[in-house]
Amino acid sequence: MSERILHLSAKEFEDELKDFKGLIALDFFSEECPPCAQLAPIYVRMAEKFPDVKFVKMLRQANRPLAEKLGVKGSPTVLFFHNGEEVGQRLSGYISITQARLALEGLQGITPEEIVKEKVSADVLILGGGPAGLTSATYASRAKLRVIVVEAGLAGGQAATTYHIANYPGTPGVLGGKELMNNMIDQAKGFGTEIHDLQEVVSLDLKGDRKRIITEDFEYEAPVVILATGAESRRLPADGEADFRGNGIHYCATCDGAMYQDAEEVIVVGGGNSAVEEAVYLTKFAKHVTIIHQFDHFQASKTAQEEALANQKLSVIWDSEPRSIVGEKHLTGVVIENIKTHTLSTVSANGVFVYIGMQPRTSSFADQIKLNQWGYVEADDEMHTNLSGVFVAGDVRSKTVRQVATAVGDGAVAAVNAERYFASRKSS
Secondary structure, eight states, rough: OTTTTEEEOOHHHHHHHHHHSSSEEEEOOTTTTTHHHHHHHHHHHHHHTTTEEEEEEEEEEGGGGHHHHTOOOOOSSEEEETEEEEEEEEESSSSHHHHHHHHHHHHTTTOOOGGGOOEEOSSSEEEEEEEHHHHHHHHHHHHTOOEEEEOSSOTTGGGGGSSOBBOOOTSSSSHHHHHHHHHHHHEEEEEEEEOSOOOOEEEEEEOOOOEEEEESSEEEESEEEEEEEOOEOOOOBTTTTTBBTTEEEEEEHHHHGGGGGOSSSSEEOOOHHHHHHHHHHHTTTOOOOOEESSSSSSSSHHHHHHHHHTTTTTEOOEEEEEEEEEEEEEEEEEEEEEETOOOOEEEEOOOEEEOSSSSEOOTTTTTTTTTTTTTTTTOOTOOSSSSSSEOSSSTTTTTTTTOOOHHHHHHHHHHHHHHHHHHHHOOO
């Protein structure tokens, strides 16, 4: 933990609030809270980035009277105080680095133009730190190239939040996603890869001989770029989704499932492998789990279906889709529509986990790279895109199978061809 972050009791914090006249950020966190763990490195990064702000962490359960006095009912919740008074908007639930940065910059009146960026050159820049990006990094670094992985979140990608991976070659049958990705991170670093995580891309230029990627803190430049940004969960198309995202609406059971220990009812939306497998996982915490699916049959594997249908804590509502979220400060249910009869009904729930497919992360470069009709990057079998010196790998690429194993394969092919391209430039 950063030395700049204070761990205070309620009494110590109230004394600090009286004495300190600047800006204070207060993070109410809980133990065994996945969103709190996800926020922790972001909070450390913010403490380093904003030296004039005083950062405080407080265990909510040990300081319940103050939490109740301030109206804090969930973890994590970040509040901001200036001259002893609360200011700005609170942050809660699954808090991203972008949310934290924008909140702090806004409260301090900082504009993007005022931020001085460090200039960094590399041989290969890899955008994305999941299985594809880390594999590319390992291969390219082993070829003695200077490789920097630029990751908007934490290295490991979507695979790091997967409860278990049961079909990855060379593993003992079932392996935790986080363990597998930590192995990949260590391997890439062992060959010399630099990983710059928590670096959101502000802009980039992939068309010239020297590619440029601009983040909040750095201006990167390299002759070769590998795009490995992956894909993300499609948002639930229901009224109120944005209001409850991270605080009732979730997209990662591994990250947030523990929040629903002993909850009466949790809903899972979807019918593919992810939905069915994560619904079974959530029965470890919630007293009951209901799957809501738009069809009258699952698309999941037969093994996943059999496990789910045999689970006494799990039931299914077929032919239905969520239309709106019910609740005020906390989610209390979901209004669903039967797509055959068009009748509406309300299902009570404490939380909703959504698995309705993925969408590629291409927004930062969609105007420069050729995409297919679904927004995935088009490339040949050698991972070349339509731009010279720009390669692609992993789930962001147009293909029919998206697994950790296929991402790793893409990453290896992209790196080998990127190294060949780099060598051809030096010899010409």
